[in-house]
Amino acid sequence: MIDQSPSERHLPRAAQRRAEAAQASSRELPNNAELEKAVLAVLLDGRHAMAMHKVRAIAEHPLAFFQRDHRIVYLAALELDDDGHRIDAQAVAELLSRYDFKAVLERLRQQQLLLDSDQLDGLGRAGLKTLYRRGPGDDAAAYEDSALAAIGGFNAVADLAGAFAPAAGIERNITLLWDYYLKRRMITRLLALCDKAYRTPDSFSKLLDDGSQQFLELSRHSRTATVHGLANVVDETLDDIQRTINSPEIGVRTGIQDVDDKLMSLRPGGLYVLAARPGVGKTSLALKIVANIAGHSEHKHGVLFFSLEVDRKDLVKKLLSAEAGVEFKALETGVLEPHEMDLLAASASAFKQWKLDLMDVSDLTVQALRSVVKRRMLETNGELKLVVLDYLQLLNSARPDASEYEKVSEISRVLKVMARELRIPVMALSQMSRDSEKGVGTQPRDPRLSDLRGSGSIEQDADAVIFMHRTDSGDGGKSDDCRKVKIIVAKNRFGPTGECAMNFYPAKMRFEMAAREEPQEGEEHEQSYHRAKKDRANSTPGAEEDLFS
Template sequence: MATHNILHFPPPDAVAPSLRVPPHNTAAEQAVLGALLANNRIYERVQEFLRSEHFAHTAHGHIFTAIQRRIDAGQVADAVTLRGDFEGSELLTSVGGVAYFAQLLSAMVGVVNAEGYAREVQHCWLRRELVELGECIVNRAHGCEPGLEPVQQIEDAEAVLSVLAEGGNPTAQLIRARDAAQEAVDAMERAMKSGGGLLGVDTGLRGVNRMTKGLRAHQLVLIGARPSMGKTALAATIAYNAAGAGSRVLFVTAEMSAADVVARMIAAHAGVDLVEVLSGHEDTGEQLVPLRQGKVDRIVAAQQAISALPIEFEEASSPSVPYLRGRARRMQRQRGLGLIVVDYLGLLKASDAAARQSRNEAVSEISRGLKAMAKELGVPVVALSQLSRENEKREGKRPQLSDLRDSGSLEQDADVVAFLHREHYYLAKNPPAKKDNETAEDFSAREMAWLDAVDRSAGKAELIIHKQRQGPTGIVRLRWSAGLTWFHDDQDHPAE
């Protein structure tokens, strides 16, 4: 019986392999580097797939590495700053030294096309890898590694091809049920030893810990609220408590400065009103006077205690998720990382392509990126989100899942969705008005009931857990300290 060869041989006049030049595109490499030097924001569009080893020219790889290092550190990477990185070294000798940066800038075709050129650089690298793999397969088949079984050769080749199919980024290995089961039991044993049944990061809030068992690795935790509910205060409370329990925290504060956030931590730790910490004065009722020495001493002690906490802040005003991921990766690699807090999701920057489509698409991209970051780094990500005004039209004002702004993917991507609500805020700013034909007695009764409700709701807050993939939903009762702008456990009702 005749057999059919599964390989398709090239025509006889094909170029002999020994005469072929490895696939490369020098012009595309120069165009990408020139675009990056001219506009560092291009890096956000290429950093997820482009790596230094993708450049065929060694000098280009060194330049890309230098650009990457500076941008990840929050610094400017241009022809001027990079000159200092390479002067005195021989890394650019093959291209004429630091004067080569001017040539790269002139080779830039346009920043709009930079991502396309970066893809071409990566594709050329993939083709070079395929060539190398093919040569390896041929050599192994000819017996360069005696004793290696053909089946093993095929499996090795398939493994390399699988990695190349993913753009050169190795995918996670398949996990056997046996290993997953062991991991689940190990997590249970750690929870038993923790004393509080915690499976993840300690929030320091008893009710929250009871409902969630701690903020767990790989989770995206979304906390939504209307303005003035205390979103930043809750984020600072969780970060402060988590760091105090030993978790290293990256706090992304895109709205406030790091000093403003830490001022709240100092106020809470010292038990001194925030306005006094910020102004250095206290109100006696008749005049403002400098803080008494006792309060100053408490503030200084709080500053020293908080200085020792493992919290680091990112203050970029409109960072992208890829930028934050780079920051977090480096922090995890160098010092460890246990929790990421993002204040807040609405201030993060989406890619230009997503932003051009719609706000909904931009928020969806950001949400997916935060979830991917949590999974990749193996840490929980707590992201704050501002809710629409719809809850203010309802009786009781309690927020619902439909109040999430701009994107339904927020609910879909998040593992936990919780809403922060303070009834006192709405009651206090909406006193009853006398209705037409209402008697003075009836109005007085309604007003007294309102005053009683305002008094009973003062200092109280709710964290309403509307969704939790691996846990119950319900209401966590908290205490709100307006003077400290801080949240504490409600000792009477920690969780319902």
């Protein structure tokens, strides 16, 4: 027997795969006619008042059904529901007897065109209503021209109503029906992407970004909302509390004591926004937080830092300057004293033990970022504990024609969804609008949530918003050697807000906690009173004390 080469042995299998790919476009798309009948049977029965409400919460338009006649029947049910009429077989048949069949087909064709252009699922109920409601010229001239006659007359509607379908299973059935619809959408999009791969000169990374964007859009239409009973939620909550008791350090801490006192930790699934005007030092503060997490003396956590503005080598220079205490200018010019070289060598050696990954790229879409994070999570076996983005407004949207508001809204929402999906905190640096510079005289006012640049969705999606506000004169004089910066926790979804003071030394890119101000006379008395009260509450009563007085 003559041995075949590996390529010859695998040739039949490869040919088979190519044949299967060629036949994929000719297959009937996934559907279940019996499932569609079961859903329509409950609606047409007329005895289940909440059935239409449950079905419509999932299937918002007739194209959720695959069979043409089933789409027509559901279209009539939608119009009856909009008008507040009871839905049953008689009412649906009567409406379809007055609806011209060609007009119905035109309505369905318009919906299909919007579906093909990915616009149908984004329409609200008011927009969808205009697509299936009868217009002045949509009445059938005779019964033979009606939609009822086209689907087989009243007997066809009665047969649907008479199909066996328990009303108790309507929610499960409509969820399965919507799942078939999403599978059809997925197959259609993948086939289009495959066709584009054959025909376009676009690179693989560009096609991958397009595919990721399309899957993300599909995931938004997945009806996965579930109603949870309080008893089950209480048990799950107590389990979480017990896990926290057993392992107190569930999240990662910033290492800035006053901030950690308010945030408690960077929670898995949380989106944290660090915002400031240019030049205040938000990149340096973010690197300090990264150093506290990735370079922790006892528990080093994995961090992935995306820099869309600063080169990765410059980021390391900033880190070296802050950690070694060597001026950044000396690193840039190469004029270093021998002892500074020793400090640099010690810091560089320590950096190599950090679990920190850097990605510097100037042209990155939010979908590509999401793909990189998911891949890195798999590669590190879940050891990645923080993602930092510097900064949010420099990310690109998958839609080049999107406005600034739409782009930032999409980026903010995708970051939040990614954080919750991967159960990892995401810290996004953000610019602030020029309105934040307004104030009294030369002193700008404290920043507000409305100062976040680009979109109001940033403050809505964020679990916490931290502002950096420079409180000194900022005139570039001697005071610029040490800039006084106020750190303001303006929003905290899971705890208190507040502020603290830090000093920024721009020459060494270093942030340090500012010395606490001495309390005034009244404040000092109040603090001593509360301290004595707390000590008294924690102390053990003496034998001579009357515990019941």
